[in-house]
Amino acid sequence: VGQVTYSDTFSSVSYGNNNGSNSFSGNWVETNETTSPSGGRIQINSNQLRFQNLDNRSIARNLDLSAAVSATLTLDFNRTNGNESILVQLWDGSSYNTVATLSGSGSVNYNLAANEMSAASSIRFITGSGNWGNSETIFVDNVLFTAVVSPAIVIDDVTVDEAAGTATFTATHVGLNTAGPFTVNYQTAD
Numbered sequence: 001v002g003q004v005t006y007s008d009t010f011s012s013v014s015y016g017n018n019n020g021s022n023s024f025s026g027n028w029v030e031t032n033e034t035t036s037p038s039g040g041r042i043q044i045n046s047n048q049l050r051f052q053n054l055d056n057r058s059i060a061r062n063l064d065l066s067a068a069v070s071a072t073l074t075l076d077f078n079r080t081n082g083n084e085s086i087l088v089q090l091w092d093g094s095s096y097n098t099v100a101t102l103s104g105s106g107s108v109n110y111n112l113a114a115n116e117m118s119a120a121s122s123i124r125f126i127t128g129s130g131n132w133g134n135s136e137t138i139f140v141d142n143v144l145f146t147a148v149v150s151p152a153i154v155i156d157d158v159t160v161d162e163a164a165g166t167a168t169f170t171a172t173h174v175g176l177n178t179a180g181p182f183t184v185n186y187q188t189a190d
Contacts, residue, residue: 002182006063006145013037013044015061020144025062033057048078048139051086051125058126065117068147073110073123075143077102082136085128090116101128102138117147151182 005020008028015028015037028049034040041053049059065071075088085103089096092115100108112121125140157170171184 002149002151004147004149006147008049008061008143010044010047010049010141015044022063025064028059028061031058031060033059046139048141049125049143050137050139052137053132053134054084054086054127054136054138055130055132056127058124060122060124062120062122063145064119065112065121065145065147066119067149067152068112068117069150071112071117071145071147073099073108073112073143073145075108076106076141077108077138078105078141079103079138082133083129084132084136084138086138086140087126087128089124089126091118091120091122091124092116093118093120096122096124096126098128102140103128112145151184153184 004022006018006022006024007020008017008024009019010017011019018024028037029035030040030042033042037044041051041057042059043050073088073090077086079102083103085101087098088100088102088108089098090112092113097116099110102108123143152174154172154174155169156172158167159169160167
């Protein structure tokens with residue numbers, strides 16, 4: 001068993017930041033917004049993802065958690081002006097589910113459900129309230145998925161010599177790489 005991370009610390013003004021051991025499946029994608037990380041109501045500002053006057057807008061990013069046996073999402077947030085909120089949502093294979101509401105300041109620590117870990121996993125930030133004013137602002141930082149992955153081993157090229165009592169085969173590691181070495185437990189059977 002190994003651990004991989006998908007992280008965006010917003011350390012540069014780019015929707016393609018990958019600060020973890022693994023890369024997200026794509027960039028952050030805005031909906032009903034400018035699509036620019038340096039302008040508009042959603043943007044990277046002061047090394048954080050800034051939301052201002054968010055009505056009817058959202059931003060999402062995909063990642064592949066298909067090899068995960070467990071995963072945790074953590075992030076930090078800070079509302080600097082106003083009384084609005086943002087929903088943190090995860091894709092469950094058929095729809096987005098709200099896993100946290102950001103209002104005030106603090107951190108999120110959420111253990112993903114099994115249906116939230118797939119090749120099409122996604123996180124989305126969307127307004128949790130309405131009628132945002134022009135100066136109402138929430139910052140999000142340090143978006144981090146920490147996943148425990150189980151390496152997969154495939155056995156092929158099997159040849160058996162019953163007379164000699166031998167079996168020869170190739171064991172190949174497939175799937176995501178782990179952060180370090182791992183062991184494989186096995187058994188033989190008649």
